[in-house]
Amino acid sequence: xxxxxxxxxxxxxxxxxxxxxxxxxxxxxxxxxxxxxxxxxxxxxxxxxxxxxxxxxxxxxxxxxxxxxxxxxxxxxxxxxxxxxxxxxxxxxxxxxxxxxxxxxxxxxxxxxxxxxxxxxxxxxxxxxxxxxxxxxxxxxxxxxxxxxxxxxxxxxxxxxxxxxxxxxxxxxxxxxxxxxxxxxxxxxxxxxxxxxxxxxxxxxxxxxxxxxxxxxxxxxxxxxxxxxxxxxxxxxxxxxxxxxxxxxxxxxxxxxxxxxxxxxxxxxxxxxxxxxxxxxxxxxxxxxxxxxxxxxxxxxxxxxxxxxxxxxxxxxxxxxxxxxxxxxxxxxxxxxxxxxxxxxxxxxxxxxxxxxxxxxxxxxxxxxxxxxxxxxxxxxxxxxxxxxxxxxxxxxxxxxxxxxxxxxxxxxxxxxxxxxxxxxxxxxxxxxxxxxxxxxxxxxxxxxxxxxxxxxxxxxxxxxxxxxxxxxxxxxxxxxxxxxxxxxxxxxxxxxxxxxxxxxxxxxxxxxxxxxxxxxxxxxxxxxxxxxxxxxxxxxxxxxxxxxxxxxxxxxxxxxxxxxxxxxxxxxxxxxxxxxxxxxxxxxxxxxxxxxxxxxxxxxxxxxxxxxxxxxxxxxxxxxxxxxxxxxxxxxxxxxxxxxxxxxxxxxxxxxxxxxxxxxxxxxxxxxxxxxxxxxxxxxxxxxxxxxxxxxxxxxxxxxxxxxxxxxxxxxxxxxxxxxxxxxxxxxxxxxxxxxxxxxxxxxxxxxxxxxxxxxxxxxxxxxxxxxxxxxxxxxxxxxxxxxxxxxxxxxxxxxxxxxxxxxxxxxxxxxxxxxxxxxxxxxxxxxxxxxxxxxxxxxxxxxxxxxxxxxxxxxxxxxxxxxxx
Numbered sequence: 038x039x040x041x042x043x044x045x046x047x048x049x050x051x052x053x054x055x056x057x058x059x060x061x062x063x064x065x066x067x068x069x070x071x072x073x074x075x076x077x078x079x080x081x082x083x084x085x086x087x088x089x090x091x092x093x094x095x096x097x098x099x100x101x102x103x104x105x106x107x108x109x110x111x112x113x114x115x116x117x118x119x120x121x122x123x124x125x126x127x128x129x130x131x132x133x134x135x136x137x138x139x140x141x142x143x144x145x146x147x148x149x150x151x152x153x154x155x156x157x158x159x160x161x162x163x164x165x166x167x168x169x170x171x172x173x174x175x176x177x178x179x180x181x182x183x184x185x186x187x188x189x190x191x192x193x194x195x196x197x198x199x200x201x202x203x204x205x206x207x208x209x210x211x212x213x214x215x216x217x218x219x220x221x222x223x224x225x226x227x228x229x230x231x232x233x234x235x236x237x238x239x240x241x242x243x244x245x246x247x248x249x250x251x252x253x254x255x256x257x258x259x260x261x262x263x264x265x266x267x268x269x270x271x272x273x274x275x276x277x278x279x280x281x282x283x284x285x286x287x288x289x290x291x292x293x294x295x296x297x298x299x300x301x302x303x304x305x306x307x308x309x310x311x312x313x314x315x316x317x318x319x320x321x322x323x324x325x326x327x328x329x330x331x332x333x334x335x336x337x338x339x340x341x342x343x344x345x346x347x348x349x350x351x352x353x354x355x356x357x358x359x360x361x362x363x364x365x366x367x368x369x370x371x372x373x374x375x376x377x378x379x380x381x382x383x384x385x386x387x388x389x390x391x392x393x394x395x396x397x398x399x400x401x402x403x404x405x406x407x408x409x410x411x412x413x414x415x416x417x418x419x420x421x422x423x424x425x426x427x428x429x430x431x432x433x434x435x436x437x438x439x440x441x442x443x444x445x446x447x448x449x450x451x452x453x454x455x456x457x458x459x460x461x462x463x464x465x466x467x468x469x470x471x472x473x474x475x476x477x478x479x480x481x482x483x484x485x486x487x488x489x490x491x492x493x494x495x496x497x498x499x500x501x502x503x504x505x506x507x508x509x510x511x512x513x514x515x516x517x518x519x520x521x522x523x524x525x526x527x528x529x530x531x532x533x534x535x536x537x538x539x540x541x542x543x544x545x546x547x548x549x550x551x552x553x554x555x556x557x558x559x560x561x562x563x564x565x566x567x568x569x570x571x572x573x574x575x576x577x578x579x580x581x582x583x584x585x586x587x588x589x590x591x592x593x594x595x596x597x598x599x600x601x602x603x604x605x606x607x608x609x610x611x612x613x614x615x616x617x618x619x620x621x622x623x624x625x626x627x628x629x630x631x632x633x634x635x636x637x638x639x640x641x642x643x644x645x646x647x648x649x650x651x652x653x654x655x656x657x658x659x660x661x662x663x664x665x666x667x668x669x670x671x672x673x674x675x676x677x678x679x680x681x682x683x684x685x686x687x688x689x690x691x692x693x694x695x696x697x698x699x700x701x702x703x704x705x706x707x708x709x710x711x712x713x714x715x716x717x718x719x720x721x722x723x724x725x726x727x728x729x730x731x732x733x734x735x736x737x738x739x740x741x742x743x744x745x746x747x748x749x750x751x752x753x754x755x756x757x758x759x760x761x762x763x764x765x766x767x768x769x770x771x772x773x774x775x776x777x778x779x780x781x782x783x784x785x786x787x788x789x790x791x792x793x794x795x796x797x798x799x800x801x802x803x804x805x806x807x808x809x810x811x812x813x814x815x816x817x818x819x820x821x822x823x824x825x826x827x828x829x830x831x832x833x834x835x836x837x838x839x840x841x842x843x844x845x846x847x848x849x850x851x852x853x854x855x856x857x858x859x860x861x862x863x864x865x866x867x868x869x870x871x872x873x874x875x876x877x878x879x880x881x882x883x884x885x886x887x888x889x890x891x892x893x894x895x896x897x898x899x900x901x902x903x904x905x906x907x908x
Contacts (some may be wrong), residue, residue, distance in 0.1 A: 221255020265356025433770025
């Protein structure tokens with residue numbers, strides 16, 4: 038016999054000596070009066086006592102239930118009045134073709150059950166008797182509730198009862214039972230037995246599936262959609278819907294508010310009543326005091342040996358929107374609805390792609406450091422991010438990209454989630470899940486009010502190594518040995534229908550419930566894998582996301598970086614349907630190479646002008662998200678401080694000495710290189726993405742691993758380095774905004790408006806690795822050529838990656854009234870290396886020609902703009 042759950046007939050908090058409860062299990066009989074047949078009942082009253090000290094001594098399975106004693110009484114007859122308002126009907130058939138209809142009706146505090154059997158074989162005569170052999174159970178369909186009847190029809194071994202049917206005038210057999218509503222929910226399980234003179238033992242009749250007839254009492258079959266937890270049509274019940282294809286048995290586990298981790302009630306969902314396709318479902322009234330829930334997924338074959346139900350893992354509902362941690366650190370879904378939140382007049386800033394300035398941050402690391410001067414219950418939370426809005430705005434930021442905030446494994450890190458519908462509880466005060474939900478909404482509302490969008494990094498290609506979706510239906514949710522590069526048991530089968538639906542529902546939830554403005558998909562190349570691991574040219578998930586109406590106004594960004602290997606991502610041609618932007622890995626690689634004095638000029642030119650080799654496929658430069666550093670790998674200051682052999686893939690240069698140094702020349706070169714990186718990033722067409730801490734020189738001492746990152750030290754903003762870099766970033770964002778006609782474009786610059794040249798105005802040697810200087814002259818478009826405000830000022834940009842100075846000839850302007858003014862020279866000392874007003878460059882006489890020369894120092898970049906000389 039299988040093990041019992043503690044919830045079978047016992048509530049955990051009722052284990053007190055001397056408590057008596059009553060169960061009523063009526064059996065039907067026939068009473069004839071004046072040639073009329075009426076249904077009557079004789080009520081069997083069962084009393085149970087919970088005696089705490091005797092629980093272990095009672096030889097009952099598992100948690101030790103005390104037996105339920107019975108006595109028989111008779112009651113007056115009552116006419117049955119049909120009330121269809123709360124009647125649930127179930128229809129079964131037997132192998133022989135007989136029909137069995139069961140109606141469950143709630144009448145006040147009782148449940149009335151009527152069983153009708155019709156279409157029996159013609160051989161059934163008047164002397165034949167139809168008997169119902171029945172029992173009740175909750176947690177295990179193989180283990181009925183132990184009832185000790187004072188009745189010969191009670192089987193003490195199987196705990197089943199035999200009661201006869203009544204034959205109506207319509208050749209239909211009927212049988213009625215009545216149960217106390219306080220004892221629900223449970224299942225009534227029965228089989229039929231046709232007893233005749235020729236066969237006194239009776240012919241057993243089961244369903245057409247050779248199983249007992251099974252009917253839920255006190256709860257209903259529920260609905261298969263939507264998946265997860267939802268309210269019933271009248272709001273007075275919970276509907277549970279749970280997908281698993283390969284589990285033959287599913288148990289719904291409900292927990293009360295006690296401190297124990299044992300379920301207060303377990304319902305073994307019947308595959309005939311509570312299953313539609315591959316979805317198991319049930320509806321339970323909200324009147325019960327349950328607060329959490331989960332599921333046990335069991336195999337089809339039932340063992341006769343005693344099974345420890347505690348050893349079977351209780352899995353978390355993938356669609357739960359509020360997750361709570363039990364005493365044993367088990368994650369369970371909460372039965373409490375998300376508290377209502379007043380969004381007021383919250384509206385997404387809805388900033389065009391080309392005008393975005395993105396700041397990538399880690400919620401905890403951003404304000405965790407004591408230098409943030411925030412209260413302990415605010416530091417490291419969503420509220421902490423909201424408190425630092427002024428810093429974001431000072432950098433010109435109008436969008437934050439949050440590292441993954443989905444509930445994740447604390448051991449593996451934020452890029453290994455175990456749930457897709459709940460924010461990580463550590464980002465709320467006191468690690469409370471409900472607090473995290475509320476605080477995130479408050480953060481989004483605050484950022485929106487300041488004109489800042491909220492973008493989320495999301496991981497839908499793999500999960501944490503344990504928990505998550507494991508144990509539900511691994512062969513559906515995960516790849517299993519289908520490709521050599523998919524050996525991990527945690528790679529999600531993203532384009533499998535049920536996983537695709539889960540991902541879509543998750544995205545919709547974050548948009549509708551949290552007003553999120555967009556998503557950056559980590560390891561996006563894995564979204565292109567088919568259900569067998571093959572590469573798809575038209576992946577169904579990516580296409581579905583692209584055209585989903587609820588996601589129509591969100592920003593979609595593909596990031597092919599994979600946290601499993603922590604290396605530069607493989608270049609993948611990502612299908613985009615003119616909806617997907619991309620984090621540009623080529624940009625990071627080519628700019629790093631040029632600044633350290635390697636690479637070719639053509640690569641830099643392509644990246645500065647918006648990576649036309651990638652985005653001329655119907656999109657444009659606005660779909661290009663440009664980054665120099667990210668949360669994995671070396672930080673910006675480390676890119677110019679470390680370049681050991683183990684860091685070859687980082688494409689870094691230590692500027693002459695490895696690590697920390699006091700040499701003035703090395704420090705000056707490093708400072709110029711940092712300025713060069715930021716300058717190139719902010720004058721490039723596309724969306725600049727600044728990584729948290731790069732504005733103040735956060736370092737990991739040359740360690741590229743994700744876990745090597747340090748919290749943001751706010752004291753560093755007041756240092757000399759922090760002050761000049763933050764001011765420079767703010768200046769560059771203002772230049773981008775003022776010259777949006779050049780730097781914030783949805784379309785590429787026209788060839789006739791671009792002139793690339795060497796230092797002497799000749800054509801650059803594009804593929805010469807020894808060429809380390811490049812200049813760009815951008816001619817202002819006419820009023821007819823641009824939709825932006827008219828700007829007749831040309832721009833000249835110089836890049837010198839060599840270790841010697843370059844004497845540069847500035848282009849001759851046709852209009853003598855205009856002159857060149859210098860806005861940026863990264864080689865000059867602070868604060869003079871950038872200026873809003875600029876410095877006018879005078880004309881010098883050289884070789885009988887009038888020309889404008891400018892000497893660019895080693896490792897420097899410059900920006901010039903034309904100005905009316907009379908101004």
